[in-house]
Amino acid sequence: MDKVMARWIMAIAGCVVLAMSAMLIGQERPGRRGFRGMASISEGQPQAASEKEARILAVLGRLEASRAGMMNVPMRDGRLLRILAESISARQVVEIGTSNGYSGLWLCLALTATSGRLTTFEIDPTRAALARENFKAAGVDAMVSLIEGDAHQTLSQSVTGPVDLVFIDADKPGYLDYLQKVLPKVRPGGLIIGHNVTEGMVDPGYLKAITSDPSLETVLLPQDTSGISITLKKRLVDPNSR
Ligand SMILES: C[S@@+](CC[C@H](N)C(=O)[O-])C[C@H]1O[C@@H](n2cnc3c(N)ncnc32)[C@H](O)[C@@H]1O
Numbered sequence: 745m746d747k748v749m750a751r752w753i754m755a756i757a758g759c760v761v762l763a764m765s766a767m768l769i770g771q772e773r774p775g776r777r778g779f780r781g782m783a784s785i786s787e788g789q790p791q792a793a794s795e796k797e798a799r800i801l802a803v804l805g806r807l808e809a810s811r812a813g814m815m816n817v818p819m820r821d822g823r824l825l826r827i828l829a830e831s832i833s834a835r836q837v838v839e840i841g842t843s844n845g846y847s848g849l850w851l852c853l854a855l856t857a858t859s860g861r862l863t864t865f866e867i868d869p870t871r872a873a874l875a876r877e878n879f880k881a882a883g884v885d886a887m888v889s890l891i892e893g894d895a896h897q898t899l900s901q902s903v904t905g906p907v908d909l910v911f912i913d914a915d916k917p918g919y920l921d922y923l924q925k926v927l928p929k930v931r932p933g934g935l936i937i938g939h940n941v942t943e944g945m946v947d948p949g950y951l952k953a954i955t956s957d958p959s960l961e962t963v964l965l966p967q968d969t970s971g972i973s974i975t976l977k978k979r980l981v982d983p984n985s986r
Pocket of ligand 1 (some may be wrong): 777814815816817839840842843844845846847850865866867868871892894895913914915919
């Protein structure tokens with residue numbers, strides 16, 4: 745074998761070793777580099793932990809199959825609402841925009857655990873009637889007050905604080921008015937959640953109000969949801985108390 749051939753063989757062997765090393769380094773090592781080979785991940789279907797939950801989830805499952813015209817939040821957003829409400833031990837939740845009760849039922853999953861109450865507002869009598877049926881079928885009608893009519897007119901007199909969590913999902917240009925009416929009743933540490941807070945959908949006045957007030961802290965979760973703003977009403981600590 746002449747010298748040129750030997751150099752070629754050495755060069756090819758070097759490339760093979762390099763390629764194999766790169767493959768080995770890139771291999772999945774759970775706990776160190778993660779499971780990069782997984783195509784997609786999912787939170788799976790909701791699981792009932794009690795008969796009460798099973799009854800609510802059964803109605804939610806039925807509503808999943810008949811969403812047309814109801815403008816319901818996606819299931820993931822509903823699950824998020826439940827997690828937020830339950831994790832702050834919400835006992836008084838206000839929802840503006842009931843539709844047929846879909847998102848309200850997710851909130852009720854939290855409220856059954858916290859012995860809380862939902863006050864929900866709907867202007868459309870047909871949807872309000874459907875919501876009443878669905879709350880009854882799910883066994884949560886006793887913990888829900890459904891206020892029928894224009895929430896701009898009814899909100900202030902129907903809600904007394906302290907409110908733990910507000911979910912705004914009605915007429916988009918109305919969000920700022922709802923916020924102004926309900927914010928004084930939200931307890932420090934409470935949450936205000938806005939749906940469809942996305943470019944082109946959200947009222948700029950609402951966005952400004954939740955992002956520029958120093959007493960509020962807001963994040964926007966636009967990916968994989970329909971655009972949710974989560975706003976915390978901060979606990980303002982008295983500097984003299986430290
Ligand atoms: C997007 S849907 C609500 C969906 C519901 N949150 C769910 O996920 O199941 C908006 C609802 O707000 C109601 N709505 C609109 N303007 C309203 C107002 N001024 N007062 C009360 N409800 C209103 C509509 O009739 C509609 O049912």
